[in-house]
Amino acid sequence: MTDTTAAKEYRYITKKRRVTEDRRFITGRGNFAADYNLPGMLHVAMVTSPYACAEIKGINAEAALALPGVRYVLTGAELFENINPLLSGLDLPNIKRIPLAHERARYAGEWVAAVVAESRHIAEDAVELVEVDYNPIDFVIDPEEAMQPEAPLVHPQHGSNILCDKSWVWGDVDGDFDAAPHSLAFRARWSRCSTIPIETFVVTAKWDEGKELLDVWASIQMPKYPEQIARALSLPVNAINVHFDVDVGGSYGLKRGIRQTVIVSYLTRKLRAPVRFNEDRLENMSGGEMHGPDRIFDMEVAFDDEGIMHSLKIKATDDAGCYPGRAPLQLGKPVSAIVGPYRIKSASYNAISVTTNKTSQEAVRGFGQAPTNFAIEAMVDKVARKLGMDRDEVRRRNMIRADEFPYRIPSGSEYDSGDYHTVLDKLQTSAGWQELLTKRDAIRAEGKLAGVGISTCLEPSGGNSSFEPFFNPKNDTTTWMESCLIKVDMLGSITALMGTSTSGQGHESLLSVVIGEILERDPDTIRGVHAESLGALPSNSPVGSRMAIMLGGAAAGAAEKIKKQLLEIAAHNFQLPVDRLIYDGGDISVEGDPDKVMNWHLLIDIAHRQYHKMPLGSEPGLQAQHTWEVPTGGALPAEDGTVQMYPCYAFEAHIPLIAIDPDTGQVEILDYHMGHDCGTVLNPDIVRGMSLGGIAHGIGAALYEKFEYDEGGQHLSGSFMDYLLPSSHEIPHVEMVKHYTPSPLTTFGQKGSGESGYLGAPAAIASAVNDALAPLGKSIDTLPMRVRDIEALLNGQTE
């Protein structure tokens, strides 16, 4: 990794540090949800619908229940009677989401009944014995067909397959289009794919009769998880204890298993035994309702002879699948960066969410931003091609300049900071842009196809709730706070609590390094703890690239309070004002009199034991909590349709070189370079890992990954044989170059990086493929660009 900017001097952050969590993973001692084996635990397997849409006329579980070891068969009808419907992102009162199909199965693979047995094997045997009487009815798979008046309705009681159709115009779009000498329009397609963690969703619930308490162990990554369980089951939140110390085997936004959780929570109360549901791969891929955005973009851009883009129109039609969930909101977040890193002065956006007979969509890394970035970047490349200009030059001419920050985009978000030109310059220099073009031409000269790609994209970070009220005026949430509680014990060690689980982001390491930095104590001696929900302060979980900013900010705030208490104790004992004291590494001395010093242990001993030496009226012990509101948060969207969405904006630029075999259509990535600026980096290993993983995921979305449905509405991608995840053969070595433009809004200037790589890689690969196809006069704007798609294009079977 090339590192060409000198960061401000810190003690611990920004420096190479091993990640605390890794030790348990390399020794086989992680605590994953499937590792919790409770005595007497029962297991669930799902009966699934074979039809894309069918009325459920009856369920006969007699034979299943007769099988030794089978304890129960739960149906949607029973759940419907006994729980409250799950929350929807939109205000859609007529669409009631129940964890099992009720009266009607709405997609092939939907869970119709849950069989509970003493082992998963017995439960699977019994699934075969459950007889469901179905009456198949008409269904619709294609989102555009679903919008036609004659289309079968997925939810007849809603009266339409359109879940929402919202439009905004920011600035004088029509005027800017009229005034611009050129415009172009095209359609881009982002296909249904997902994050596909290697661990499926797993949840165990145990109702403790004695305490009247529901214990939950789950591979979860979701805001307000205990509250959602409580609402569904009509329990108070303090009757639910979520064990956030469960390690989650990958999620990347996805693992929102509220249906799964409600099923096992209901069952454990009913059957008075712990109940686990451990999805198998097919249950996960088909009925787990964890697919990602599935989006059609109709794009139009107005630009001039110099390649300056003046205005932009985006129509995004998204196939939410069967239930609305959070899917429509994934059309909302991109408003945060609707013009990308460019100075486009006006924009319009039409966001349409459509329901079809497919499994539902869940939040996927970037929350809709990766598809939007792909469409915007395809647009920039087309402008360049139309004008015969270089793609990097068009970007340079349009990108916001470093001296223009903070920069307010037409949709109302203010970008905090950035230096896009410098990052692009650095990247092109380190990648050897000219050499790559020469290499490309040499490959072309051999009769192969080759292309160099480029993308320059944003990662909105510091995840906030703004898209909720923006899409649903009945939802007036204006905070997505994050909290930290720090305890310094009597013997001087530091423990920090957070109220969320981790799925690989290294939050324990984050807490220890941030608190270590503020209190100037060795992070290796500070323990970060994933508290149980009953012992934790409010959290909104690690979504929306927010934890470095939000958990980091909460921890820093709590640590500052600890430091202040220590200074007050010292000031009292020295009988001096605080501003005469010097804090150094936890010890406090008197300015100009270095022999007068109270060390860390003495100060803490006073706090815990010697109340007679404490300032009058102070609280004994040494503990502090801080709950932090998202910077720039706290407001509802404005009347004029503008909104400040996320606080921080990280920037990434990608340059790959690819070759395409002209006979087979096989893409090979020969070189890959990324430039990244996410402000101050708290732990370089963690940030680099996220970017590299994000690039791999983005390459998957660009070239391989797609959930396919056939004409009969059957899901064809339920295994790793059918849904292709890139391996070490497909993912190239990546060279990274870093730049550090601090955010003015955060503790140390850090921005988010949890979605980095993924937000720019698909666009860059698409750009490279299109560069390779350009000499043939062909182009492709549909992802994934699979071997067979490219081959068909090359052989003239498609346009």
Added chain:
Amino acid sequence: MSEHKITLTVNGREMSGHAEARLTLVDFLRDVLGQTGTHIGCEHGVCGACSVVMDGKPVRSCLMFAVMADGHEITTVEGLEGPNGELSPLQDAFWENHAMQCGYCTPGMLIATHTLLQENPDPDEAEIREAIGGNLCRCTGYQQIVEAVQMAAKKVQEAS
């Protein structure tokens, strides 16, 4: 279903338990013997999360029945440490290079690269990528794993 008594050596210790004929080796290791370090990602032989070493060769424990391992010698991720819990050079290099995020694929990756290094103490990048080509990781993009294996190989060579 008939129950079978199975005795095998896991990480140098003899262990036994009962299993139905249809129980896979990975379920036996995890649920019967309580060795939960080995993970399950697909149960159809693609992801490699369930990799263990059997008689010196890496195998996918989701594709084998427990009864097939009766009398055999198994090494799992729990068996890679030294006798006093010291990390192997490979484990240490995985840590130093942060060759993981969520840690879910890590046991399989360690098993695959542990067996690689036993056969080939000085692998080049292509050989390492080949060795982990059947192990899926959704977090890292593989590069850090390659770097970790290179570092471990170098350390072992320098020490010998």
